[in-house]
Amino acid sequence: MxxxxxxxxxxxxxxxxxxxxxxxxxxxxxxxxxxxxxxxxxxxxxxxxxxxxxxxxxxxxxxxxxxxxxxxxxIDSRVGELTEQMQVELAAHAPLREGLQRIGEAFLTKQTQPESLEVMRLMVAQAKKFPEIAETWAKRAPEAVRKALATYLEDRAKAGEIRIENYDLAASVYFDLVRSRLQFRSLLLPNYRPTEAEIREVVERAVKVFIGGIEAL
Amino acid sequence: MxxxxxxxxxxxxxxxxxxxxxxxxxxxxxxxxxxxxxxxxxxxxxxxxxxxxxxxxxxxxxxxxxxxxxxxxxIDSRVGELTEQMQVELAAHAPLREGLQRIGEAFLTKQTQPESLEVMRLMVAQAKKFPEIAETWAKRAPEAVRKALATYLEDRAKAGEIRIENYDLAASVYFDLVRSRLQFRSLLLPNYRPTEAEIREVVERAVKVFIGGIEAL
DNA sequence: CAGGATATGTAATTCGCGTTACGTTTCAGT
DNA sequence: ACTGAAACGTAACGCGAATTACATATCCTG
Structure with a gap:
């Protein structure tokens, strides 16, 4: 009953x-x-x-x-699902700035959603008690996203839009630029929720710095 | 007894x-x-x-x-202490690349020390239960470090080494570049500890991208 | 339709731990 | 020394919650 x-x-x-x-x-x-x-x-x-x-x-x-x-x-049952939730629909053959902007916004939007943050909090908090779990999590999810972006970057490089030596590395750098501050804030301020405008702004900044600086690698 | x-x-x-x-x-x-x-x-x-x-x-x-x-x-008793521990001894009037490298390495080294990571885990885990605490924590610490770097950047800009519009913003961007991946990994992999070499490498990359890209802002 | 396995509901059973009570000891100021 | 307050040590209290036990109901299979 x-x-x-x-x-x-x-x-x-x-x-x-x-x-x-x-x-x-x-x-x-x-x-x-x-x-x-x-x-x-x-x-x-x-x-x-x-x-x-x-x-x-x-x-x-x-x-x-x-x-x-x-x-x-x-956790096991969720790993696959959440990993693909991380999957950024890579913007196919969109021009570089537009593609990076779209990918960045999608990524950051997902990362700052309450559920993603809860998962992250849980993982961080239990990293010591469940090392294997946190480990697979820490490795699988970012790798998937990075690969996707790397593929896109390679596509753009071959289209002559940018010169990049190491695509994986470049992808890492871009995500670092996109993610950092907002993710940090969101994790610590449970009531804070970035607006679309904030996200757009952060990503625009990341795109500029990335395009300007990545060839220096 | x-x-x-x-x-x-x-x-x-x-x-x-x-x-x-x-x-x-x-x-x-x-x-x-x-x-x-x-x-x-x-x-x-x-x-x-x-x-x-x-x-x-x-x-x-x-x-x-x-x-x-x-x-x-x-936590209260720790905030002051750890905030000043975060204080990067700003490299006074060192040339840009060298100064950024030193600041970046010092910052990242502290951030990936076990105790800093434990504090971070604790804060993240308890952010919902102790919102005010996490809040002061999330705001005070980064602000102090950012201010310090901003001051240094302004110094270098006035020395003609770089052109920057918004020093605070630039400082944020630099720390984002420096911090992201290693902090993320360290939080989730309790047994992982970046080597000095890794840290140096990450920071070198950050310096290159930053110097190349920051003027595009 | 019988029968054994599996699921259900409820009620113990423990157990850890935050918190409180209380009788005894120590200490600072006169 | 004298004394009242603070600190000590120990043992209880109470509660929430994980885990287990057991009697009953439900469902597949032969």
Whole structure:
């Protein structure tokens, strides 16, 4: 009776051909994500997760072994999704300034969204307790984005718009320029949320400095 | 008998003319800093703090009211100290490249020291629970460093070494270039520690891009 | 439709830890 | 020394929460 809505909570069905156990599992993971992100690892309450997911505490423990196991499973299930969420739709063959601007704004907009920030806070906070998790996170996500930008830069370089020696390096530099201040501020000021205008301005600045300075490498 | 070394633990005496209460307070704050940084806010154990500081639980509660009060007091006492620790000895009238390199290396070296990283982790993790604290932290520290660099840049501009319109802005950009990747990695990979060579390399890159690109602003 | 496995709900069971109580000791000022 | 206040040490209190136990309900399979 308390879990009347167990399946409602379970968002779009993950896999159409999922057994009961799979459904339970998906619902648990989703609720776990919400609760862990909202309260942080230590403050997250197992009972609260069950309350949101429906189902029972017993099943949760049977499936994940405990809080730690649930947390790890939750992160695992999100890594792919969140990585591709980081994926900047690279602006195909757009001219350099326009392409960099679009990519930069998209990246920064995603990075400063509440959910991304929550994930980041959780990762940073738990880096010592869950080293492997933070590690895969720290390596996979940035790499994906960097590769995408590097490809775009190579495209532009071959079009003669800019001269770049090391595309990966250049991509790193650009993201450093774009990200830094706003990400830092957003992480520490939970109520601060950059406006579109601020983002545009920061990115415009980054584009100018990047184009002007990158050939000096 | 268990606090045989209460004063030993209390590092260099903070104020020569300190009453007993002041001594206790200083010892508590120091132990609190260690324990909070080591375990994080939730996992920090009041008894453990007393164990390290010497003194008694009762006194701790009498002086700080509780865990929250102790935490806030500890952070307060650290802010001034760490802010000035952040103070980059600005390289006076050194030539631009050399000055930027020195400032950048000093900054990055401090930023990637374990203690700075622990503080950062703690702040990020508790930003929601202690908004005011994180706020002063997020604003005071960077401002001090930025001001210092801005002053140096103005000096160099007046010496005709570079043309810059907005010194504060330029300083922000430089720190963004210097900080980003290594700080990000260090926060997420608790076992990673950049070598001096890595730091030098990153800063060299930043200097090149900055000098090449900053006039485009 | 039977039967065994799995899920459910609820209620213990522990356990860690923040906080408080209280009797004893130490200390500064007269 | 005398004395009142502050500090000490220790042990309890209380609570929140992870984990487990168990009796019941539900669902696939043969």
């Amino acid at each position: 308390s879990q009347h809505d167990s399946t409602e909570t379970a968002s779009p069905a993950p896999e159409p051909e999922a057994g009961r156990a799979e459904l339970r599992r998906a619902a648990f993971l989703e609720a776990a994500r919400d609760v862990f992100l909202e309260f942080g690892y230590e403050q997250a309450n197992m009972a609260e997760i069950v309350r949101r997911a429906g189902g029972s505490l017993s099943t949760l423990y049977a499936q994940f072994g405990g809080k730690k196991g649930l947390f790890e499973a939750m | 268990s606090q045989h070394d209460s004063t030993e633990t209390a590092s260099p005496a903070p104020e020569p003319e300190a009453g007993r209460a002041e001594l206790r307070r200083a010892a508590f704050l120091e132990a609190a800093r260690d324990v909070f940084l080591e375990f994080g806010y939730e996992q920090a154990n009041m008894a453990e703090i007393v164990r390290r500081a010497g003194g008694s639980l009762s006194t701790l509660y009498a002086q700080f009211g509780g865990k929250k009060g102790l935490f806030e007091a500890m």
